[in-house]
Amino acid sequence: MKSDEKKMFITGGAGFIGSRLTNHLLGEGFKVLVFDNLSVGRRSFLNNNKNLKFIKGDILNKKLLSGSVKDFSPNFLIHLAAIHFIPLCNKYPIKTVENNIIGTKNVLEAAKRSGINLKKVLIASSGAVYYGCKEKEHKEEKDLMPTEMYSYSKYVNELQLRHFYNITGINSAAMRFFNVYGPNETNPHLFPAIFSQLKSGRSTLVIGNPKPKRPYIFVDDIVNAITMIIKLPKKGFEAYNIGSDKEYSAAEVINIISGLVGKKLKFKSDPSLIRKEDVIHFKPSLTKIKKEIGWWPKYDIKKGLSKLLEEEKVQL
Ligand SMILES: NC(=O)c1ccc[n+]([C@@H]2O[C@H](COP(=O)([O-])OP(=O)(O)OC[C@H]3O[C@@H](n4cnc5c(N)ncnc54)[C@H](O)[C@@H]3O)[C@@H](O)[C@H]2O)c1
Known part of the structure; x- marks a missing residue:
């Protein structure tokens, strides 16, 4: 990739995944513009770097968004x-439609008008688009079956991106992330809940349902997969599963952490934290991304959790 083709526009780039991606790309010599309203993301997650430009802005602000994309004239746009938090999406369905669907429409319209430099557009979809599917392992080519507000919005986002590709011919990919964990996770999922309790010295952890895997x-x-998709010369519209081929329950995760910290951790389940609709097994097929891109996870759960314990500076 030539150095004058390394301009990246990232919406939500101050969030959990976005900040890790931005810091990685800055390290690879990219010029990055992060566009984020800081509703949950933080400026402090981003490394100071002369190649980073930050705009505090909302994707519902069409004028600021399209002006920012046009002025920057990126080679790649990652939306x-x-x-992202499913209970919040269910509680605020209209806000979810506005933010996740109208917001994506605005992003793609801005991309359409951004100029000739734009080579590829990637959007974050989610494994949640398979929630209603019965298969044990989800393949990209199968029919999708969203079941709640968040997964509906991601399903629509994929249709929006496919339409964008059909009318512009700009290479596009929908990335179906599955259950990501790591430092600076912003939404109250399992890992932040466990880690905040560990840090506060609890040895009996309160969690939701310990069983779903x-x-x-x-x-x-995830950052590695996104970077590989950006660099892939393949043309067209694609959807890729990006997750692990191994599933773990919350109970198993806590046991693994116990082993890593050398202390027996107990847990109890709080019924108010249990989601009404929850699938017990949830696993992506990684055949497509392995074959087309050569990507495979480098972190097994022990290696990832060790890194997280180290970065979160958990001392028991
Ligand atoms: N974390 C996961 O496990 C996971 C799994 C599947 C899909 N995803 C998807 O990946 C993407 C990133 O996830 P994440 O975990 O980093 O979430 P996140 O909530 O940390 O990141 C989203 C970022 O977008 C910003 N944002 C939200 N609404 C905005 C708006 N209207 N205008 C501008 N900025 C706005 C937030 O401030 C935040 O920084 C999301 O689209 C999410 O749905 C994440």
Whole structure:
């Protein structure tokens, strides 16, 4: 990749995944413009770097958004901004539609008008688009079946991106992330809940349902996959599963942490934290991304959790 082709516009770039990605790309010599309203993301997650430009802005502000994209004239646009926490999306469906669907429409319209330099657009979809599917392992080519507000919005985002590709011919990919964990996670998922309790010295952890299994993937593997998709010369519209091929329950995660810290941790389940609709098994097929891109997770759960314990400076 030539150095004058390394301009990246990232919406939601101050969030959990976005900040890790931005810091990585800055390290690779990219010029990055992060566009984020800081509703949950933080400026402090981003390294200071002369190649980083930050705009505090909302993707619902069409004028600021399209002006920012046009002025920067990126080679790549990665759209990560969204309301991401499922219980919040269910509580505020209209806000979710505005933010996740109208917001994506604005981002793609801005991309359409951004000029000739734009080579590729990536958006964050989610494994949640398979929630209603019965298969044990989800393949990209199968029909999708969203079941709640968040997954509906991601499903629509994929249709929006496909339409964008059809009318512009700009290469596009929907990235179906599955259960990502790592430092600076912003939403109150399992790992932040466990880590904040560990830091406060609790030895009996309060969690939701200990049984459902999830293909937890360390954030650096996600960053690596995104970087590989950007560099891939393949043309067209694609959707890729990005997750782990191994599933773990919350109970198993706590046991693994116990082993790593050398202290027996107990847990109890709080019924108010249990989601009404929850699938017990949830696993992506990684055949497509392995075959087309050569990506495979480098972190197994122990390696990822060790890194997280180290970066979160957990001392028991
Ligand atoms: N973390 C996961 O496990 C996971 C799994 C599947 C999909 N995803 C998707 O990946 C993307 C990034 O996830 P994340 O975990 O980093 O979430 P995050 O909430 O940390 O990041 C989203 C970022 O977008 C910003 N944002 C939200 N609404 C905005 C708006 N209207 N205008 C501008 N900025 C706005 C937030 O401030 C935040 O920094 C999201 O689209 C999410 O749905 C994440």
